[in-house]
Amino acid sequence: MYNPVLFSRILTELTLTFHIIYATIGVGVPLMIAIAQWVGIRKNDEHYILLARRWTRGFVITVAVGVVTGTAIGLQLSLLWPNFMNLAGQVISLPLFMETFAFFFEAIFLGIYLYTWDRFNDQKKHFLLLIPVAIGSSASALFITIVNAFMNTPQGFEWKNGVITNIQPLVAMFTPAMPTKVAHVLTTAYMTSAFVLASIAAFHLLKGNRHPYHKKALHLTVKAALIFSLATIVVGDLSGKFLAKYQPEKLAAAEWHFETSTHAPLVLFGTLDEKKEVKNAIKIPSALSILAHNLPSAEVTGLNDIPKEEQPPLYIHYLFDLMVLIGVWLTVMATLYWAGMKKGLAFPLKKPFLWQLVLSGPLAMLAIEIGWYFTEVGRQPWILRGYMKTAEAATKSAHVDTLLVIFSLLYLVLGVASVVVLTKMFRNNPVERELEERALNQGGVSS
Amino acid sequence: MTLEIVGISVLWLFLFGYIIVASIDFGAGFFSAYSELANKKHVIHQIIQRYLSPVWEVTNVFLVFFFVGMVGFFPKTAYYYGTILLVPASISIILLAIRGSYYAFSTYGIKDNKWYMFLYGMTGVFIPASLSIVFTISEGGFVRINDGEPTLLYKQLFVSPFTWSVVLLSLTSVLYISANFLTYYANAAGDERARELLRKYALVWSGPTILSALVITYQLNHHNVEHYTKMMDVSWMFVVSFFFFLVSLYLLVKKRYFGWSFISLVLQYAFAFYAYGISHYPYLLYPYLTIYDSFTNKTMATALVIAFIAGLFLLIPSLVLLLKLFLFDKKYVKGQI
Numbered sequence: 119m120y121n122p123v124l125f126s127r128i129l130t131e132l133t134l135t136f137h138i139i140y141a142t143i144g145v146g147v148p149l150m151i152a153i154a155q156w157v158g159i160r161k162n163d164e165h166y167i168l169l170a171r172r173w174t175r176g177f178v179i180t181v182a183v184g185v186v187t188g189t190a191i192g193l194q195l196s197l198l199w200p201n202f203m204n205l206a207g208q209v210i211s212l213p214l215f216m217e218t219f220a221f222f223f224e225a226i227f228l229g230i231y232l233y234t235w236d237r238f239n240d241q242k243k244h245f246l247l248l249i250p251v252a253i254g255s256s257a258s259a260l261f262i263t264i265v266n267a268f269m270n271t272p273q274g275f276e277w278k279n280g281v282i283t284n285i286q287p288l289v290a291m292f293t294p295a296m297p298t299k300v301a302h303v304l305t306t307a308y309m310t311s312a313f314v315l316a317s318i319a320a321f322h323l324l325k326g327n328r329h330p331y332h333k334k335a336l337h338l339t340v341k342a343a344l345i346f347s348l349a350t351i352v353v354g355d356l357s358g359k360f361l362a363k364y365q366p367e368k369l370a371a372a373e374w375h376f377e378t379s380t381h382a383p384l385v386l387f388g389t390l391d392e393k394k395e396v397k398n399a400i401k402i403p404s405a406l407s408i409l410a411h412n413l414p415s416a417e418v419t420g421l422n423d424i425p426k427e428e429q430p431p432l433y434i435h436y437l438f439d440l441m442v443l444i445g446v447w448l449t450v451m452a453t454l455y456w457a458g459m460k461k462g463l464a465f466p467l468k469k470p471f472l473w474q475l476v477l478s479g480p481l482a483m484l485a486i487e488i489g490w491y492f493t494e495v496g497r498q499p500w501i502l503r504g505y506m507k508t509a510e511a512a513t514k515s516a517h518v519d520t521l522l523v524i525f526s527l528l529y530l531v532l533g534v535a536s537v538v539v540l541t542k543m544f545r546n547n548p549v550e551r552e553l554e555e556r557a558l559n560q561g562g563v564s565s
Numbered sequence: 566m567t568l569e570i571v572g573i574s575v576l577w578l579f580l581f582g583y584i585i586v587a588s589i590d591f592g593a594g595f596f597s598a599y600s601e602l603a604n605k606k607h608v609i610h611q612i613i614q615r616y617l618s619p620v621w622e623v624t625n626v627f628l629v630f631f632f633v634g635m636v637g638f639f640p641k642t643a644y645y646y647g648t649i650l651l652v653p654a655s656i657s658i659i660l661l662a663i664r665g666s667y668y669a670f671s672t673y674g675i676k677d678n679k680w681y682m683f684l685y686g687m688t689g690v691f692i693p694a695s696l697s698i699v700f701t702i703s704e705g706g707f708v709r710i711n712d713g714e715p716t717l718l719y720k721q722l723f724v725s726p727f728t729w730s731v732v733l734l735s736l737t738s739v740l741y742i743s744a745n746f747l748t749y750y751a752n753a754a755g756d757e758r759a760r761e762l763l764r765k766y767a768l769v770w771s772g773p774t775i776l777s778a779l780v781i782t783y784q785l786n787h788h789n790v791e792h793y794t795k796m797m798d799v800s801w802m803f804v805v806s807f808f809f810f811l812v813s814l815y816l817l818v819k820k821r822y823f824g825w826s827f828i829s830l831v832l833q834y835a836f837a838f839y840a841y842g843i844s845h846y847p848y849l850l851y852p853y854l855t856i857y858d859s860f861t862n863k864t865m866a867t868a869l870v871i872a873f874i875a876g877l878f879l880l881i882p883s884l885v886l887l888l889k890l891f892l893f894d895k896k897y898v899k900g901q902i
Binding site for chain 2: 178179181182183185186187188189190192193194195196197198199200201203204205206207208209211212214215216217218219221222223225226227228229230233234237250282283285286287288513514515517518521524525528532535536539
């Protein structure tokens with residue numbers, strides 16, 4: 119039987135799963151390019167400048183696909199969730215509106231930055247153009263995450279018999295969920311982008327290309343990744359505290375914490391039997407109480423205190439654990455690299471370690487996806503927590519199933535094509551050749 | 566002036582902006598693909614690529630800005646148009662995706678794939694066609710409401726001659742606007758062969774735009790009398806519009822002041838587009854939805870207007886910089902940097 123709610127959910131999930139890859143790169147990579155170009159200018163080192171140039175070339179392709187998928191999700195919000203947009207549009211359209219401005223700003227300066235590499239004699243002037251790009255992309259993330267935060271902890275309006283009154287746009291923007299959510303999205307986007315770029319450098323080193331260019335690239339990216347990972351851990355801890363206070367059902371479901379209790383343990387993985395007893399899990403005593411309230415003896419609300427029809431699905435426990443596990447693993451590996459390099463040890467550039475660095479980018483991206491599923495599924499059954507359920511929000515139109523098939527094909531083609539184009543682009547123009555050409559050109563100018 | 570009017574005016578302005586910049590982009594893509602397939606590539610391809618490459622992302626934002634603003638000022642449109650446009654808008658998204666990915670893959674990565682070039686060129690005509698459907702639907706007669714649930718009557722929409730006239734106007738306009746602008750751009754670049762070819766395209770498409778506009782006006786009289794009558798009330802605007810059309814065409818024929826020719830063209834379209842918009846007032850969707858019953862609340866509208874003004878302070882200088890560097894920089898236009 120045709121079920122538009124289900125198909126709307128799958129199609130939105132699909133679009134976001136695809137878009138978030140490009141969005142994450144779009145938010146994080148400009149910052150990494152800025153760092154590389156800045157280091158290059160400061161050290162007067164051609165390698166870092168070339169690093170920035172090459173990253174930018176790849177970045178342009180991901181931005182272009184991101185524009186496409188971003189337009190898709192922007193429209194799909196109204197096409198698939200007309201009831202939700204009709205309601206939420208009255209309260210939360212301000213940040214949506216501001217997001218387009220932020221993106222506008224970013225797009226303009228990205229265009230300028232791209233086509234003016236050689237138009238400035240002073241590299242610093244060109245570098246300045248990158249600042250609005252980085253600010254614009256992070257501001258886009260800020261505004262969009264504000265909307266998502268609002269869906270989790272809506273406020274800034276009064277609701278009487280289906281009519282919304284007394285609207286305060288700014289109160290709706292600065293919800294309790296907003297600070298931790300925004301911080302989490304930003305730090306993880308920076309972290310993931312740094313790991314993705316580290317993967318590329320590690321891949322070249324692993325293939326036996328020991329050019330200093332790649333070593334510098336690896337060093338810069340892993341160090342940046344370490345800093346952003348540590349920031350992510352701090353923000354992650356604060357997010358736990360936010361959930362405990364404002365969305366206890368999400369935290370309880372994520373932790374399979376059924377009975378409200380003090381000294382609540384942190385449950386890692388495991389299974390549930392028919393009586394909802396946790397089996398085969400690793401339990402860390404009192405750790406959930408600490409995550410939730412910083413105190414081993416603190417009381418954590420259990421899922422049994424939440425009405426049954428308002429409980430999120432229990433499988434989010436695995437999503438939560440996987441996300442945290444990957445985050446911790448990546449942080450440990452980045453720390454090992456940093457410590458090893460500092461002590462002058464050889465292992466960080468040896469094959470086994472490089473192998474896991476190659477995997478770090480895909481792993482980080484996987485954690486982004488899983489984390490996104492966790493927070494979205496963890497809000498179910500609500501689309502606007504406490505006010506509107508997902509099932510009430512969806513379109514009733516026909517053909518959502520057909521569109522799902524068509525969009526799946528579209529994303530498949532776009533995904534494959536972006537990988538093919540990116541590989542071709544860099545394979546046809548290896549670093550060594552480009553460095554030689556640049557040296558020749560500059561020699562020509564000065565002589 | 567009420568907030569409703571402020572809101573719709575802002576959005577209408579952005580929609581107009583989108584129509585002009587997107588027409589240039591769509592048409593340029595079409596000419597670019599056409600010249601490739603007709604072996605005239607060497608003549609105009611270069612000119613078009615130099616103009617298009619830095620600005621295409623900016624073009625797309627105009628559209629996003631319009632529909633996000635629409636939901637902001639008039640949230641009920643999300644409900645009505647969101648429900649009705651599920652299929653047509655999804656088709657537009659897919660076409661826009663093909664187009665955007667061409668920029669990503671072809672301009673920055675793989676060059677000269679004929680098949681992709683063809684697809685890209687075709688999106689230049691199919692996107693305006695699919696987007697113009699929204700104007701047709703807004704005239705009413707293609708939507709039925711069952712138990713408060715709007716549904717689009719695909720068959721009526723598809724067989725209506727009115728639909729196809731609007732599609733025709735959108736296509737001819739895209740090609741005319743684009744060719745006119747690119748004539749100016751080629752002239753600024755000092756590329757006489759490209760200029761002459763594009764000028765020829767512009768002259769070819771000038772007549773059909775006016776013709777299709779006349780056909781639409783005639784059909785509207787039968788399709789939506791109320792709108793037609795109101796349009797006649799502002800007929801002076803169409804007269805002014807036609808005057809600018811003649812100015813633009815005259816300069817084009819005389820091969821003089823190509824910049825002014827394009828400015829006249831913008832004024833021609835501005836007058837016609839605003840005359841259409843003003844006479845459409847207050848309906849967003851005949852006869853179900855007006856700007857008054859779909860309006861958000863005062864607080865939100867005020868906040869949006871403030872955000873809009875603040876945003877303009879940021880955007881206008883940036884846009885000026887972009888235009889200065891690429892459109893009005895003689896050296897760049899001539900391909901010297």
